[in-house]
Amino acid sequence: MEPTGLWQATTGVLESIATGAGILGTGGGGNPYIGQLRARQAIEKHGPVTVLSPEELPDDARVICVGGIGAPTVGIEKVRDLQSLYALRAIEDYTGERATALISNEIGGSNSVEPLIPAAIAGLPVVDADGMGRAFPEFQMKTFFVYGVPCCPMAIADEKGNSIIIRETVTPEWAERLARAATIQMGCVACYAVAPMTAEQVRRTAVPNTLSLARDLGDAVQHARDTGTDPLEAILSTCPGRILFTGKVVDLDRRTTAGFARGAVAIDGLDAFNGSRMDIDFQNENLIARLDGEIVCTVPDLICAVSTDTGEPVTTELMRYGLRVTILAFPAPALWTTPEGLAASGPRHFGYDTDYRPLQV
């Protein structure tokens, strides 16, 4: 029996997914609006994409994770075109296996919709799950790999016709190094596809229901806008979390180095936070938030900047002086808060001399 699917990713839901993925992207993951425009073109031309829950996957499914890699600051200038389809075909050729479904590597940012493009073109379903439940800057930071799915072989392709296979690496960090080096040569934006996972691997290691969550978050923001109600409340009633800070951006240091957008943003408090200041460090994604110098939230918990008025996500590359933003925080998916998960995603992984303390919601 063919799976009927949870729901259909039509052009009508793309804007909601993009908004929700922008929030879950914690500043990074690539600009979701540009990703959404590209997915729209593919779905308009080839038809909607069936979204399957992990449980609906046939046991013999071959699920290929596709995603973009690079600096989001460049991603807004340089279009990915059919990179993810090329990467998919490259890893299929290499492994001699065809995908029966695709899965997003990260629900945050444009990577949430990246699989919809090759899925629409190839007529494949996508899984309602991803490898992060948020966004993270490095390729190997996926729950798949933390829980034993091999990260190689993987393919990387650009839009020009160049493709490589990372065949074997001694650690997942080596896959990141080699992938990043190729991506920089390819113009700081490329797509990858990892060798197929089994249904069991997806069910055990993916963060579930995240494409639905992104859609629901976006729906909530749109509904608040349409009804003139509070978008922040709409977000928090869809995804449990809390407001960390509200204020105005007063300082921004952002560099694109070694294939990443790195820097820090400073926000002066408004309303209830008048007289306080929040500083957020980012590496593509927001890593750590300090309130008047005290750490109040760290990775892997989600630190998300949204426009205070509209609830629309403010990504790292769109952050600018004077913006009125609210910083929301959400607890990390449970797969990240185990000892293995924290070793790969906690503040010490990013060089901070502090332990992870779970966000109190």
Add this chain to the structure above:
Amino acid sequence: MEPTGLWQATTGVLESIATGAGILGTGGGGNPYIGQLRARQAIEKHGPVTVLSPEELPDDARVICVGGIGAPTVGIEKVRDLQSLYALRAIEDYTGERATALISNEIGGSNSVEPLIPAAIAGLPVVDADGMGRAFPEFQMKTFFVYGVPCCPMAIADEKGNSIIIRETVTPEWAERLARAATIQMGCVACYAVAPMTAEQVRRTAVPNTLSLARDLGDAVQHARDTGTDPLEAILSTCPGRILFTGKVVDLDRRTTAGFARGAVAIDGLDAFNGSRMDIDFQNENLIARLDGEIVCTVPDLICAVSTDTGEPVTTELMRYGLRVTILAFPAPALWTTPEGLAASGPRHFGYDTDYRPLQV
């Protein structure tokens, strides 16, 4: 019938090959003495390697080109170990074809003996030919590729267990870019193996008899040393060329950047050249020689520094202030002096606004 081979590469000929390959390396190609030590270990353990002329190759031969890539300044510090064997196995796995013979990518420097290591271990012959007849800094600068052999797929491997396949590129220059980027990540020294060539491709596109030439040059230098005769004369009677300059190194600018050793050396004249000065620019290899400001020799002709007293080659990374050196020049192999050959290897390829003028011998 099994080919009997031109000669056997035993440990006894390695020193001669290393000396000759050092001369033909025009400053680069990696330190031949270190390559020779590694080849010695492999041949001692696994036995000598049969050297075949291109004509002796069976018509159904599958010939894999293996070589090292990186900065020779790093190559003298970081040993390649079994990188070339790993690269060979990676491309064999990728293509599903086994090599029946190996060929050197460049006869200059350590790449002359690099194929002997996997050849000894795997029990394969090597072809008495290479893809340059000298050394060149960039991966794609091989007569194979100039005359239509595809440069992809190719494998790159390090000694740690990382390997990638460059599957497809829009131009050979893209293969160089991606290979170089991976090599830099791998510690600036790695080995590669290109998908198998046919016997016809080798006969048509390789520079022939160069392993024999390297051995004969080294024999000539050793013989001169043993008999107290003039090593420069011994070299020039083995390989037609001429003395460009004799002098003392008075200035050296050498940087290791973007995976290359780049710079320039200045030499003050001695003996017949007293009062004159020679300046040589290099990018791993010597590119252009100026006598008192006038260009007297350019790539693809060979510009080779040897010790004036001993005839031993002086490679880029061993060049130092105060050395007494003689600069020899040899005409480029004919495959490089066609319009296609010059487009890939002439002075304009390296950014010099000058045409190639053949060396007068």
